[in-house]
Every structure is written in structure tokens, then in C-alpha cells.
Amino acid sequence: MKWFFILSGLIACTGKPVRSSCPVKMSPSRVVVRFGDPFSVNCSSPSNQIQSMGWESPYGTGIGRQDGVSSVSLKIDSVTDWDLQPLCFINLLDNNQCAETLSVTVYKMPDSVSMSQPSQMGPMVEGEKYHMQCDIVNVAPVRNLSVSWHKGNKIIYTEAFDKTSPSPVNTSSVFTLTAQRSDNGTQIWCEAQLEFSPLVPNLHTILSKSHEVVVLYSPTFTKPENETLELRAGSKIILDCTARGNPMPVYSWHFPNPIQQTKKNEKENQHILASSIQFPGTYTCTASNTQGTKTKTFTVVEVTRNRTTLAALVGVFLCVAALLFIGGFFFVTPEGTFSFSKGSYLRGQPTSSGPV
Ligand SMILES: *[C@@H]1O[C@H](CO)[C@@H](O)[C@H](O)[C@H]1NC(C)=O
Ligand SMILES: *[C@@H]1O[C@H](CO)[C@@H](O)[C@H](O)[C@H]1NC(C)=O
Ligand SMILES: *[C@@H]1O[C@H](CO)[C@@H](O)[C@H](O)[C@H]1NC(C)=O
Ligand SMILES: *[C@@H]1O[C@H](CO)[C@@H](O)[C@H](O)[C@H]1NC(C)=O
Ligand SMILES: *[C@@H]1O[C@H](CO)[C@@H](O)[C@H](O)[C@H]1NC(C)=O
Secondary structure (H helix, E strand, O other): OOOHHHHHHHHHHHHOOOOOOOOOOEEEEEEEEEEEEEOOOOOOOOOOOOOEEEEEOOOOOOOOOOOOOOOOEEOOOOOOOOOOEEEEEEEEOOOOOOEEEOOEEEEEEOEEEEOOOOOOOEEEEEEEEEEEEEEEEEOOOOHHEEEEEEEOOOOEEEEEOOOOOOEEEEEEEEEEOOOOHHHHEEEEEEEEEEOOOOOOOOOEEEOOEEEEEEEEEEEEOOOOOOOOEEEOOOOOOOOOOOEEEEEOEEEEOOOOOOHHHHHHHHOOOOOOEOOOOOEEEEEEEEEOOOOOOEEEEEEEEEOOOOOHHHHHHHHHHHHHHHHHHHHHHOOHHHHHHHHHHHHHHHHHHHHOOOOO
């Protein structure tokens, strides 16, 4: 039956080349329906030359020829076939016959969407490549499936499938991730979606479980690799050896001076040293973890060029203090400030007096 109508349609077209298609209109013009759901379609013709019309469907759900009508509707209670191709046919008074196939897409949402990785999701190592797989079970039609990979709030990869099977298949998408330190702590998941146009309402996407990425990486200093610092009388020096790494780096220090070396033990595994630096020289800090060791050098130099300025400042303070003392105003406060500056200045003097 089906082939008969197609053949007659072709003959009709060859006989009258001007008419490129059958004078029928389908409403809706294409159908996207979930397996098991109902649908109905109207086929109508504007022609006034109709002898009969009907629907032909290979699964016996069609309705036969109806004489003297200008529309026929096909109603299917439950779609139970993946490849429905119903034909609306028309017989005209001049004995021409033609038919048109209705486009029906039968879909089924996946039973499951899951993500797997060969190394069973253990920690990753920076710079290494990891193949991650997203398995989609029992989905139809696969040519309308879109799989997207998400990392944090970004889509990092989207895959479409060009297989044409109308019935459900199992398929998978493979994404290769090159582990970066910035990936540590982010979530990765895949998402399956059926895409139709026009969009079918309430077609949800299906998400895999998300996986938290852990990336191991060697320590990197947050400040410049090496630093040069100036030791000034009365001011504090801060040696900042803070490094980022996974696992968390452990720190150790090396001091230039034997006296400070004895204090070293209490400084072990601190990332910042403050205050106690009193001697110029080269201080080193190492930050290490399972992925590597990095060394940072702090060169502490003593500042001597400001000596005259400082002396001048002290002189001014002395004068002010003297004036205030004479005037009898606020004796205690200026004296206190003065004593502090002087004390610090004098303490630095013995180590630096040589070259001057
Ligand atoms: C089909 O067309 C008939 C007549 O125009 C109308 O009564 C009916 O509601 C239509 N059915 C559909 C499913 O569009
Ligand atoms: C898809 O996978 C499921 C479960 O893994 C299995 O039961 C089913 O037979 C597979 N289907 C096809 C078409 O291979
Ligand atoms: C790496 O991620 C883990 C898990 O979220 C977190 O506990 C850890 O602090 C992170 N490490 C770094 C250095 O970002
Ligand atoms: C299904 O996907 C194909 C290929 O991307 C597309 O041509 C077709 O229009 C889609 N089907 C529907 C009903 O949108
Ligand atoms: C830091 O200093 C050390 C020793 O002085 C040197 O070997 C290293 O190359 C320096 N690193 C940088 C980044 O300058």
C-alpha cells in the first residue's frame, strides 16, 4: 500500500512537473512525541478536486480512504514504535494520486547519566591528562542528544552525535582534562539533553553526579621568588615565604647568623617571619610538599645612606625637646618619643660604624 502511494505520487509529479508537492497541509507540520504518549495530526487539502483522502501507517494505526472529505485526522493513543512514518494520501478527481510523509520524532529520556574516570577519581597531578567518560544509557534518538561538560560554572565541552538510530542506544562522551592547579576544588559533571526545534516544553536535562577535582601541585611563592629587604634602625622586617601548593607546603628556614640560628627551631614551619631579624645577610626559606620543593632567598641589607638625615632628625628632636623642657610644656611625652628613636638608632650603630 505504502509503496503504491509513493509510486503514484512520483508518477503524478513526473506527469505534472509544475506541482512539486502534494496539495496537503499537515497540522502540526511535524511531531515530537515521547515513546508511549498519544498524538494527533490533521491532514487537509485546499483543493476542490478531491475524490478521497486518508492516512496510511505501516503499523495499522492509519485510517483508510474517506470519500468526499477535505481533511482527515490521525489519532494515535500511544506511540509504540520508534520509526513511525505515517503518510497522508490524496486521490484527485483527475485520477492523480499523491502522498506526504509526516515527520515524527519519537524520543526517550536517558535511564541514567553517569560519569567515570579510569583512575577512579583519585587526586590528579598538575599537567597530567585525564580521560573522563560520561555514559548515557537508553536514549532516543541519539542524533538529537547533546552532552555538555561543566566545570564550575563554565561549559568546557559539548558533544553531539551523528548516529541515526531512531531506537534507544547507549552512548558515551569522553572529555580529556589537563589538570591545572586552578581546577583544585572545582566540581565537574556532565549533562545530557535532547534538543528539538521547535523546543519541546518540560524536557528536562539529566545531570550526572558531580565530582570534586583535587589537583596536587608543587609550591609556588605568592610574592616574588627572591626578595631584597632593607634593614633600618627601628623598623621591622617581615620575611614572607608564603607559598601555595597541594598538599599544603611545609616550611623550613636557614639563617645567616649563628645567634639567630639557635632560635631557628622555634621558627620551623612558619611561613612569615617578623620582628626578630636584626642582622643583614642571606636568609633562605624552603617550601616543600610531595610534588616538589622551592627555595626563596631574602637578601637583607643594612641601610647606611640615611645616616646624616637621621642624625639631623635626632638633632631637631633634641632641639624641640630642649625647647619644650625649657618651656616646661608636656615634659614626658616628647621625651619618651625621643628616647625610643635614640635607643634604636644607637643599637644599630656598632655593626655599621665601620665603613663610615
Ligand atoms: C482537525 O481539523 C478538524 C476540522 O478542521 C478540526 O475539527 C479538528 O479539531 C482538527 N484536529 C486537530 C488535531 O487539529
Ligand atoms: C545499555 O546498557 C544497559 C545497562 O548497561 C543494558 O542493560 C542495555 O542492554 C544496553 N542497551 C544497548 C542497546 O546496548
Ligand atoms: C584543594 O581542594 C581541596 C578540596 O576542595 C581543598 O581542601 C584544598 O584546600 C585545596 N587546596 C588548595 C591549595 O587550594
Ligand atoms: C534532531 O537533530 C537533527 C540533527 O541535528 C535535526 O536536523 C533535527 O531537526 C532534530 N529534530 C528535531 C525534531 O528537532
Ligand atoms: C633566587 O636566588 C637563588 C640564589 O641566590 C638563585 O639560584 C635563583 O635563581 C634566584 N631565583 C630567581 C627567580 O631569581
